Amino acid sequence: MRRVFVRKQMQKAYNSGDFEKALEIASRNIDCEINGVVSKSIIVRLHWKKEEFEEVIHLLEKWPEAEVENLKQKAIEKLKRIRTYEKKSDDSSNFLQVRIDPTPANKKILKHVYDSEHLTKNWFQENSKLWFRHPNGWVYWDMPIDFNLNKTHPALLELATDVLLRPWNKEVKKPITKGRGFGKKLALSYSGGIDSTAAALLLPNDTILGYNERSFTSMLDHRNAFRIFDAWKKKLGRDVLKVPSNHEIIRTFHGKQVGFSTDYASGVHLILLADMFDLGSIAFGALIDNTWLQKGKWYRDFSQSGHWKLWSNRFREAGLELVLPINHISEAGALRVCEKSSLIDDINSCMRGNGVTGCGKCWKCFHKNGPLGREVDLNSKEISKFLTERPMRTAQHALWAIKILGAENLVPDLSELLQEDLSWWEKAYPKGLELIPQNHRDFVESKTSEYLQWMDDVTILEETNLFPKQ
Numbered sequence: 001m002r003r004v005f006v007r008k009q010m011q012k013a014y015n016s017g018d019f020e021k022a023l024e025i026a027s028r029n030i031d032c033e034i035n036g037v038v039s040k041s042i043i044v045r046l047h048w049k050k051e052e053f054e055e056v057i058h059l060l061e062k063w064p065e066a067e068v069e070n071l072k073q074k075a076i077e078k079l080k081r082i083r084t085y086e087k088k089s090d091d092s093s094n095f096l097q098v099r100i101d102p103t104p105a106n107k108k109i110l111k112h113v114y115d116s117e118h119l120t121k122n123w124f125q126e127n128s129k130l131w132f133r134h135p136n137g138w139v140y141w142d143m144p145i146d147f148n149l150n151k152t153h154p155a156l157l158e159l160a161t162d163v164l165l166r167p168w169n170k171e172v173k174k175p176i177t178k179g180r181g182f183g184k185k186l187a188l189s190y191s192g193g194i195d196s197t198a199a200a201l202l203l204p205n206d207t208i209l210g211y212n213e214r215s216f217t218s219m220l221d222h223r224n225a226f227r228i229f230d231a232w233k234k235k236l237g238r239d240v241l242k243v244p245s246n247h248e249i250i251r252t253f254h255g256k257q258v259g260f261s262t263d264y265a266s267g268v269h270l271i272l273l274a275d276m277f278d279l280g281s282i283a284f285g286a287l288i289d290n291t292w293l294q295k296g297k298w299y300r301d302f303s304q305s306g307h308w309k310l311w312s313n314r315f316r317e318a319g320l321e322l323v324l325p326i327n328h329i330s331e332a333g334a335l336r337v338c339e340k341s342s343l344i345d346d347i348n349s350c351m352r353g354n355g356v357t358g359c360g361k362c363w364k365c366f367h368k369n370g371p372l373g374r375e376v377d378l379n380s381k382e383i384s385k386f387l388t389e390r391p392m393r394t395a396q397h398a399l400w401a402i403k404i405l406g407a408e409n410l411v412p413d414l415s416e417l418l419q420e421d422l423s424w425w426e427k428a429y430p431k432g433l434e435l436i437p438q439n440h441r442d443f444v445e446s447k448t449s450e451y452l453q454w455m456d457d458v459t460i461l462e463e464t465n466l467f468p469k470q
């Protein structure tokens with residue numbers, strides 16, 4: 001009786017337009033055996049009514065049983081139609097509406113649907129634009145003029161498909177076509193920030209620096225990145241290759257924010273260019289903070305982790321070594337490497353600054369700009385909020401930064417952790433070198449020694465267990 005009553009009450013609230021009440025009852029009943037499905041359906045419909053299409057998709061991926069009237073597909077279609085952005089014209093006086101996700105001009109290409117059987121058949125070239133047909137639409141890369149899809153080994157297209165779709169499409173996990181031999185050159189997926197600049201500084205001078213340039217307007221500001229690229233050119237005579245692309249929208253079809261589908265999607269442009277540049281290795285700027293430490297808090301043997309085994313093997317299947325040239329240094333180590341280079345005044349990782357200085361108020365400014373001696377407001381809303389969060393984000397590094405900035409008084413409950421000597425956090429972890437392929441290892445080792453000391457007692461790192469899991 002009670003259950004029938006709950007359902008009637010919920011439907012009555014929904015039908016009479018009292019959505020808050022309907023949502024309140026439905027949220028209480030999602031685990032109920034009898035009313036669970038109807039409760040979930042009501043929640044999904046409420047988000048649909050509010051035009052929260054990303055949430056509709058997200059919920060229906062979590063609760064496929066709550067699907068009604070094909071709302072997931074309808075939400076995807078809606079999102080496709082509204083994905084436009086405002087682009088300033090050159091004189092910045094008028095605005096043009098430009099699609100974030102354009103489609104191929106060639107009608108023959110355009111009629112293709114996603115082929116889950118033959119993954120390489122989802123790739124097309126139109127002049128220097130490389131198109132990828134994903135299950136929910138099209139994304140593109142503006143490739144260098146000499147790029148030729150027909151001269152690109154299928155293994156590279158399959159690996160690229162994997163890094164773009166793995167979280168959602170099982171078929172991308174199948175074995176990669178054999179036969180692509182390792183090339184001779186090395187490229188780094190370069191973002192222009194502190195970490196990847198440190199990676200570039202520890203690699204040979206002929207490493208290709210390749211920037212994934214998000215091709216649409218967003219919170220992400222390219223000015224900081226472009227300033228460091230200028231500095232590379234003026235001070236060190238190096239060019240940075242920029243490849244504009246909108247592939248970061250793929251995630252939004254799964255209810256997530258714009259961003260990389262997987263850790264290695266940030267270098268998908270280099271996978272696609274691997275034959276053109278004769279690449280044998282692609283490097284990514286992952287630090288101790290996300291390799292040997294999980295979430296910057298707990299030590300794990302990264303060399304034995306499922307993540308490392310999976311991805312280093314996948315890259316190898318496509319004739320590429322996966323290189324993590326700063327896996328043996330921490331965020332503090334990366335700061336110290338950059339600090340000693342001629343580029344330091346041209347780097348700023350803050351996304352909210354004016355293109356030259358940081359905002360001084362965000363968490364990035366706190367843990368990156370603060371330790372470099374740049375001005376930071378420790379009482380800003382975001383910094384004070386994050387300092388009081390437990391577990392603290394980017395924990396080991398944040399502790400070090402608190403100490404460097406003399407901000408211990410702001411976190412009295414952490415006084416015990418802050419009594420330790422944290423200078424080890426700036427030093428390099430010798431075991432990390434073992435992860436770097438033999439042909440690059442000696443170089444990275446000797447470069448590291450130019451910039452940093454090596455940890456003499458690795459047990460401090462290997463016993464790290466901050467804010468233990470309950």
Ligand SMILES: [Zn+2]
Nearest residue numbers: 350359362365
């Ligand atoms: Zn900032």
